[in-house]
Amino acid sequence: MKAKTLLIAMGCAAVVAVSGCSLDQLNPNAPTDAQVLSTPEGIRAIAVGMQAQYGEGVNETMEVSNFLAKQFATMPASVLGLRELETGGSDVQPFNGTVNNMWSTHFRTIKSAEDLINNVPKTSLSPGTRSGILALARLFKAMSLGELIECYEKVPIDVTTSTTPVFADRATVLNQVISLLEAARDEYASQPASAYADFNSTILGIGFDLPNTIQAMIARYALIKGDYPKALTAANAVDLTKTSSMYYNSTTARNPIYLIAIQTVYYKPVRSFRLSAEAGDGRVAYWVSASTATSFLGTPVDDFNQFKTDNAKYYVYLPGEMSLIKAEAYARQNDLSGALTEVNRVRTKAADAAGVGAALLAKTAAQVSTQQAMLDEIYNQRLYELFMLGTRLGDTRRFNKQAADLAIPKAQWSRNRNWFPYPDTERLSNPNTPPDPSL
């Protein structure tokens, strides 16, 4: 009996001790945050993925800006969300899909950027790769925050610290954007160009120019903030013979503007863009081609002449934008001759490095003799030079065009909304969400 019992008991114990496997099963299908954030391979891959995240949403900021600035019109009956943006005012709902997508895409990019900023210092990377990734992450966070603050009154700045991020006001966000960009610039400058060979060939997107984009963004957001000397310095530092663009291909990363505007034809440019252009402006044909179609709401429209293939690149800034930033910075400091030089550089150039060229006659000082006249000229030049860059909504604000205002007819508004309502998904889960602006 004793022997039997012992035998069984030992059998039990053995089975229990050896049976199977650990309760700590790892996911073989996708790496976890812990695995990704602590390894050089993981950090590199996030740096690649972050650019794709930003790249797949470039249409959203551009659409929001151009619909609100009345430059686009919807085509099919079914695109209710975009139509809300087209008709504007109180039609724009907190659950508007395009607006919600823009919000979440940018914050996903910001999340990746913060993951990089927080974890790169803990990872052993070569100095060039390390500085390159840090500069890239700060740049993309700055671009996303900058695009958001052009659409919302307030925006959260830090997202990885809390599940209910606190909202910061416009001035704070703009300061944050510029300080991120300056930190990116200094980080990039801390290493010799030769140190970036590996970073450039394995991480940085094809066609993306990191140092010039950082300077271009400093110029863009310093101008928006009203820091004209800084905008001038930065714009001067941009090499106008270079371009910087997001990369697309025909399989895994298709140009989102092509998909929505060309392939499915959700919207087209309003014909007034072409009709109200200066005679002979070469940029009209760059952006659009003539059509006789009308939109779902009956607005005459043209066809797009850009982004006509799924691998078309998207320029994150244009060389002409730098000249116009300089012109505006001079003009706002009442240096009209400095402004005129830059305006004429844009008016008279044939196709630049990005292929944009107005090829118009230069204006004389007499034709733009007042500060206001000069600003009006710059405002107009920006429309034709930067048509699909997502800057128009901010322009209407900076050039003091008529805000959305229920006291006057909608036709006189320069923009369909001043600020967006905050996404309802945000309000539902984040008690720090501020009240929605009325318009």
Next chain:
Amino acid sequence: MRDSYTVRMLLGFLLLVSVLAVEPLSAQEARKTYTITGIVVDAKTSEALVGANITIRGTTLGAASKTDGKYSILATLPRGTYRVAHSFLGYRTKSQEVQLGEAAIVEMGRIALDDDPLQIQEVVVTGTGTATEKERLGNAIGTVTRASITDSRAPTVDAALIGKITGALVQQNSGTPGGGVSVRLRGTSTISGSAEPLYIIDGTIVDNSSNEIVNLGGYVGNRIADLDPNDIDRIEVVKGAAAAALYGSRANNGVIQIFTKRGQLGTPRVTFRSQAGTSEIRKMYEVNMYPFDRPPTDPLRKAVTRRDYQKDIFRTGYQSENYLSLSGGSEATKYYVGGTYGSETGIVQATSYQKVNFRANLDQILGDWLKLSVGANYIYSYADRVPNGGIVGGEGVITNFAFQPNWFDLSPNAEGKYPTPPNAGFANELEVMSTWKNPDRVNRFIGGLQLTGTPLSNLSMEYRVGLDQYRENANRQMPIGSSAGYLTGFSQQATQDVLLVNNDITATHTMSMSDFGFTTVAGFSHQYYEGTNITASVRDLIPVATILSSGATALASEFREKRVIYGSFVQETIGFQEKIYLTGGIRVDGASTFSADDRFQMFPKASLSYILSNESFWKENVGSIVNRFKFRTAWGQSGGQPAGTYDRFSVYVQQSNSNRPGLVNAVLLGNQKLKPERMTEIEVGGDIGLFNDLVSIEATYYQKKVSDLLLQRTLAPSTGFSGILDNVGELDNKGYELMVKGVVWNSDQFQWLSTLTMSHNQNKVTKLNGPAFAAANSFGIGRVAEGEPLGFFYGPKYQRNTDGSIKYDAIGLPLKDPVAQKIGDPNPSLVLAFVNDFEIFKNLTVHVQFDGIFGQDVFNFTRRILETPAFGNGKEYEKELSGQVPVGYFNSRRTIFEEYVEDGSFVKLREFSVGYRLDQDFFKSLGMRSLEVTLTGRNLLSFDNYQGYDPEVNAASQSTLVRGFDWSTTPLPRSWILSLTFNL
């Protein structure tokens, strides 16, 4: 890792200690070896009963009666009074007291057992830790016998359960051969996971996934369909936490344990059955045959010729099956081997199903204290399927019958090319049935090994290892030149590999002290699951070939998962004078799906059974009428697993830039704090026997509360995530179940048994921690909201006048209420079954089962599409074409979803069979024990007011939330089967 290793070591140590501790305790008493002998016979015929079970109560000792009915137990026990119980399936257990004293040989004499047509005295093992007589249990347990499974001639084991157990809603979701059955035990107890119960076969945990590895429009079978109903001996069903707590974190949906046939003592028996049958659709839609395509007022109206494409889709299906088994054995060795080959063509063209099944079960006694049982089951099945249902995609053949205008000629041209039908996004059903192929193959092995030892007279130990392994491989093949978006052809291969292993050790210790009996059960369980899915597809095919390498552009994907669960339990039952049984138990469970901090969860249970009819006051006063009365109550907790194996991890997924692999964080944030969904159930009930068990009643009321339900909670998008899975929801199921069985007549010439079962369940979501949401794949109609049952229907209603009649506008179009609201509930309020079995002149048997579901709403999406003007194939739409209703009537009506919510209540003549057994001397002289001829009908009649094919089906198959959704799903066929069974 360290924690689980520690737990394993601790458990092993505990087991060791408990075993070693028991022996010296019981060795204290003086023991003597006795030989107890007797003979078991049938009380009526005095024939010896072979294989009856004889056990000494309070010990683990026992024996089986031999071919002459005699038995002998060698027992080393302390002196005293013992009870020896004699039991045999179909007879009432008889226990007799015996004094073990000086004499070494104890003669029990002749024990005559009375027959028990209602099979009241059963021994069950599921959820009880060890084999336990039903009367000792504080909870209800459903049991289904071999005969009622065989008699049903149901296509699958789970379909055979329809109407057989209380508290169960068993629904065959599709009439496609090869399965598709959902089982809900006492309501649905999860929102985001699978609601199907845990299946166990002879101790082996088996997979019952509904793997939709290629998209067939929503139709998918479940893997229990692989089992052969011919192999089944009996089934036990535990329905909730009170009974299933010992299964821990996998038990929230209940447990179904299937026992297969085993060899019996005596000469070898051969059974050969050959059957053949037909099946056909019970009812078709009336179609629009109006000779014009548009209403009279339409200037574009033209004459058309219409065709009823249902006649091209449906046909008579044929089936045949051959089953051969051999069983027998000696006292030491018993065996059962069986094999089945079945072949079936479905009622939809181009569908067929073939299955081969082999099983071998062996029981071997080793020495005088060990028993080894082995079972092995191999299954191969092959199905030709067609897309079925329209939940996902538009290729289903019945879907296209509804979607493509029936004035369009779908026939192939002279080159054999099928035209692309007018409505884009949908296919040409004639082409789908003729040139598209969707084969599915399953290779499966299920095996188990069980070693039982009784090292001491009051201790038994059992070790079980089970293995279930299968590969399912499915294809979709559309050749080049196909219509409707597949011009360049398409080919897809998907393979699902699944492996389940379980190791279980159980020790049972019994002890009695004066009037009290103690049974302690302790166990340890290890469960492992591994799944791999590999899918590849190609487009741009070369002519003729449709294999993967014939394509120019390819896509491939892979997904792997592993789950591990460790659990252990201890349970104590205290019995008092065979009147009161009190049970308490606890299971500790750790699963790899949860993180280390929240991994180990405790699931307690307690129950009480009080057999009042064993009290003398009862016997004396009402015993002659109410011969058996048991009050029982049970309480317990169990758990539910998340749907995803790796839901707790925050992961990064592939997103490339500039053709370089990159990573971005997944939109769902992981949650390391996940824990099992937890059910708390209480049930109260009684088991009653009237007139010496001529009538048996089982009634139970239960309340289940499920908390910590796993739901996706929305996160502020400014965190970079859209949501997180979290334990935030709660729901309730309440209901009662009643079973009344009766012997209506019992004589030598005529026996009539009647069974009525009735189940009511009410489901309600009590907490959602978020807004109401639409269930995925329900077209926004099925919804989850606080205060409402799961998956209730939601949508636009008619505007109504104060008298309730529908409001129409000036030209007579129905008006829609702009506010969407609740329009129906697919959860039935009552499930009924009425089964009658007759045995006439011993040899003629008749079996009739009616069952029904009441109070369930069905959303008839098929009818909606049939009368939608853009398609308009339904008879109803003729009214608009002929001008009986104003133009635009149906275009208005189709937006009013209330119109399409129909009462899905039905009563079906589910099973009807007539059998005759030829066992006269002539047949015996041919060497046969008997020859049985049986004619069986299934789903012969349906009494319902449903306008579609069948109110019973569900286009979303075994979906948890999308129920009662009829969207061009293959209805259950009416079938007739003739079988010949040779018993040698």
